[in-house]
Amino acid sequence: MKILDLFNLTEQQQTKLAGLGDVQVIEPQDLNDNNSKEIDAIYGWDAHAEEVLTASPKLKFIQSNSAGVDYMPLSEFQKKGIILANVSGIHAEPISETVIAYVLSFARGIVTTAAARPDKRWVGDQVRMQNYTLKNRTAVIFGTGHIGEAIAEKLQFFGTRTVGVSRHGNPVAHFDEVVTDDQGTDRAAKADFVINIMPLTPATKHFFNKEFFDEMINHPVFINVGRGPSVDTQALIDALDQYKLAGAGLDVFESEPLEKSSPLWEMDNVILTPHISGGFQEYGAEAFDILYKNLASFIQTGEVAVNKVDLSAGY
């Protein structure tokens, strides 16, 4: 079986895959008209994968190296009977830590005082007693999967009340309460922090729009570590300008890289990071563990062991 490697497997990792039996790793630079027809599996996704998807009738398993798979042609996978697995789970720790970094940067006056730094203004007396701690604050988290749960666990540790929002509203560990989508806006309106970690689907596109932000009577800090297009960017900018939101922590954007013309770059009450919240030094090793488990299972049974994507739901 031939697997196309689009995520830079190390030599050691390749050796380990070879131990599964008749596994041949093809690197993208070695892809040609002959072997592209014979690819059984792909690790990762880029233009080479699109080629192979067209060329190889044998392609039956794709292991993505991301949690979200909205950038892949899912309906085509469905038509061709291709099994897709993601690496959902490994992002929970890094992303939840980034969320806590955002939240505390707002709570502890780091964002406010950073705005005075270019002018070297010492604003201690103005800011000191405006600061707050996370105790008895409320966070509403849209999305109660692995990552949402990890965020909730950390916020609960700091004494913050956690409200989850999901399609089903079923209880999830580390949430004081979980409500359904239709109650989410109401809970968010009264919260201190509103955090998005929903996958991008037709149902979540522009979920955070003018109507949503208009409801935010408690001026929460809005955090997006989910997907950029879940947010109507112009509505977000307006909400920040009009102090419907106290601030925003944004790792993802409707178009990436964020265009240089975006006002977000220059807004004092916004923390920006360039879609890095899921990254960490051990990412390659942890993603490989999932690939290895799934490839082993796929070879033996034709099914993956973990993290199979529901191609209709999109995650």
Next chain:
Amino acid sequence: MKILDLFNLTEQQQTKLAGLGDVQVIEPQDLNDNNSKEIDAIYGWDAHAEEVLTASPKLKFIQSNSAGVDYMPLSEFQKKGIILANVSGIHAEPISETVIAYVLSFARGIVTTAAARPDKRWVGDQVRMQNYTLKNRTAVIFGTGHIGEAIAEKLQFFGTRTVGVSRHGNPVAHFDEVVTDDQGTDRAAKADFVINIMPLTPATKHFFNKEFFDEMINHPVFINVGRGPSVDTQALIDALDQYKLAGAGLDVFESEPLEKSSPLWEMDNVILTPHISGGFQEYGAEAFDILYKNLASFIQTGEVAVNKVDLSAGY
């Protein structure tokens, strides 16, 4: 008994104090040559207090509104038999949250990417996999009192190994290990985070100097939420310039406000806050609780109930 209020007691708080018996609250604007001779107690500290210290032979109790008391004439208190209490304890939560904000801002790439923001550079690919999580990192915390312990508890929650440094090296909750002062530099050298929360005493002045920073082989992030003069500022700047330190999170400085000529203002790998890490919205209420407890006790027994400062040790 007359108490001089230098920390803006609310009307409600004044009423509560009056309930202790014959307590009269004097506001600084009402201080005059007559009543300044009759002050028994002071809440807070400023130039008015210095006056009263000279004028009033009756002054026997001072409740500071800070944790550190290094800015007060302690030896004069000692000579005059004045009891001093601080509000140590109420800063543990806010300061430890600020430390976690600093630590995570470095770990999660927020500091690095902020440096690229003025030029609107999208540095995701460069930073994403350099990020790290706090799991299995090591933090060396100089000072194992209330605040040090609260910092250690939070870091342990994130999976960071915590090493405390104290004069005595006695075990303290939430520290994986506590070592004595003489072993501190060696532990710090191999750490990821070096955090100062020691009080300022002759023994801690310029404790973090060139000799200390020269030892830092693991390029830790240095965090100071203790006192500014514990650090030799020029040595710190040099250590940052020479990458002996990966970065610094600084809330306190040798001279405050930080002078506009300080290079620290413009260093990309430094987070600066203007001595605000101990502040939070409920500060006044929590400090009052300590004043109330101590004044009640002082009236009844001539001794305070909590947080008495050892005037020889300086904390």
